[in-house]
Amino acid sequence: MQDVVQSVARTLSILEVLSDYEDGLGLAELSIKLDLHKSTVHRLLSTLIVMGYVEQNAVTNKYKITLKLFELGSKRIANMDILEIAKPYLKELMEKTNEVVHLVIRENTDIIYIDKVESETTIRMHSRIGRRSPMYCTAVGKAMMAWLHEKEVEDIWNKSDIHQYTPFTIVNLEDMKKELKLIKQRGFAMDDQENELEVRCIGASIFDYTGKPCAAISISGPITRMTDERIEQFSKWLIHYTLEISKELGYKI
Amino acid sequence: MQDVVQSVARTLSILEVLSDYEDGLGLAELSIKLDLHKSTVHRLLSTLIVMGYVEQNAVTNKYKITLKLFELGSKRIANMDILEIAKPYLKELMEKTNEVVHLVIRENTDIIYIDKVESETTIRMHSRIGRRSPMYCTAVGKAMMAWLHEKEVEDIWNKSDIHQYTPFTIVNLEDMKKELKLIKQRGFAMDDQENELEVRCIGASIFDYTGKPCAAISISGPITRMTDERIEQFSKWLIHYTLEISKELGYKI
C-alpha cells in the first residue's frame, strides 16, 4: 500500500485540472497551478497527447483534454441495465410533474448523476450528467442511505467531508439518523434546501435483485413550485415508479 | 516530441483495458494482457486506486474502474451549448420518425456520439453515447466532411484507418470525393449499410457561427423500415432541424 508512482499521480492531476477548463490551459498556467516545473508538465503532456487524451491548439498552444476520457468513462455506465430500464419511467415522471427528474447511482460516499430528463419549459437547473455529489446532503443520497445498516451509514458519514452548504444542511450524525428513520418510514427523502438554497428535491431509492439500494431517482424544482401539496402527490408517483424499476431489476417484494 | 513517460503510458493502457471489462480484471490477467510484470501493474494500480480511478473488489480482488473517468469526461461535453440547444429538436425528430436520432460531434478523424433519443418502440440499436466511430463510414461523418475543403478531406482520409466494414463501405478516396459532392448538393448524407449490415442512416451537418461543420444529427433504422419514400420525407425534416440548430448557434444564412 501507499505505493504511488509520482509521474502517474502528477499526470492524473493534470487531467483533473484540464477537465475544468473548457478552452484549455497554457503550459505556464498549468505548471503554476500544479506547482510543477514547466519541463515536467511538458513531458507529461506530451505523453497524454501521444496517448490521445490531450490535444494542443495549434494556434494558441493551449492544451485541452480530448473526448477520450468521455469515451472511456461512458463505457463504464453504458452496460448498466438501469439506464435503459429507467429511461421511460423518468420521462413519464417528468411529464406528470413538469419538473427535472434525475437518475443517480452510488459510488462509495457519493452519488453520480447518470441521467436527467427535463421539460422544455423547466427553468434550467444547476445539474449535470456526470456530476458527483455527497450522499448526505442530497435527497437521492439520503433515500439510499435510509436502507443501509446503521454501521454503513456511520461509515459513509465518517468518510464524507461534511460541509454546511446551506443553513439547512444536516451536519450532525444523530440528526441524520433521525432523518433516515423518517425517510424509511414514509418511503422517500426530501432535500429541503440542504444542498442549494431555493431548491427542493424529493428522492426515492431503487433496489437491485439482492435488495440493496443501487440507484435513486429525484424530482427537483424551485421551492416556490415544490409546495407541500405537490410534493404529497409527486412522492406517490416517485415511490410507485422506483418500485417498478426495482422489480424490473429483479427485486422481489 | 516523442517524449513519452513510460509509467504514464502504461497506466493509461491499464485504464483502457479495464474500461472494457464491466466486472473488472484480476492482476494476473491484466499483466498478461499488457505484457507487464505483475509488480509493475500492481504498483500502477495502487496509484490509480489512491487517485480514485480504480477500485478493487474486496472479495474477488478484481480491479475495475470507478466512475471518476465518467465524471471527468462528462465535464468536457457538459458545457457545450450544442447539447442543450439540440435536445428539443432531437426529440421532435424522433417523435416524427419513430426512429433513433443521434447527435455527434467531430474529433479529428472520428465522430463521438454525445446524445441519443429513441422511442420506446424502437428496436434497440447497436449504438451508445460515448462511442467513437470513423467519419468516413458514417452518415454523420460524411455529412460533415462534405463541407470541408478537399485538402482537409484528404487529410482525414489519410489519417483514418480505412477498413471495409461491409461490402458497401467506401474504401476508395475518389469514390468518397464523388459521394461528398453528391451529399453537398442534396444537403444530407446517407450511410447505406456502409458501417453495419441491415442498417441505414441519414445524417446532416450542423454549423457553428464561423460556418464550420461542428456537429451532426442522424436518423437510423433497419433497412426494412428506412425505405426510399420515408428517407425522402425524413431528409427534409433533418435538413430543416439542423439548419434551425445552426442558426441558434449563430450561423448566418
Place this chain on the structure above:
DNA sequence: ACTTTAGTTCCATTATACGAAATCTTTTCG
C-alpha cells in the same frame, strides 16, 4: 497435504524521470 495460481511486498539496480538551464517563439509595450 501438496501443487498451482493469484496477489502482495521487498529491495538492489539502473533505467528513467527529473528539473535547471539554454534555446526558440510569440506577444507586449515603451
Place this chain on the structure above:
DNA sequence: CGAAAAGATTTCGTATAATGGAACTAAAGT
C-alpha cells in the same frame, strides 16, 4: 519598430524514482 518579457520547447547531467526479479502469503484446485 525594436527591446524585453512571457511562454513554449529542447537538451542534458544527475539522482531519484520506477523497475522487475524474487520471496512471501493466501487461496483454490487436485
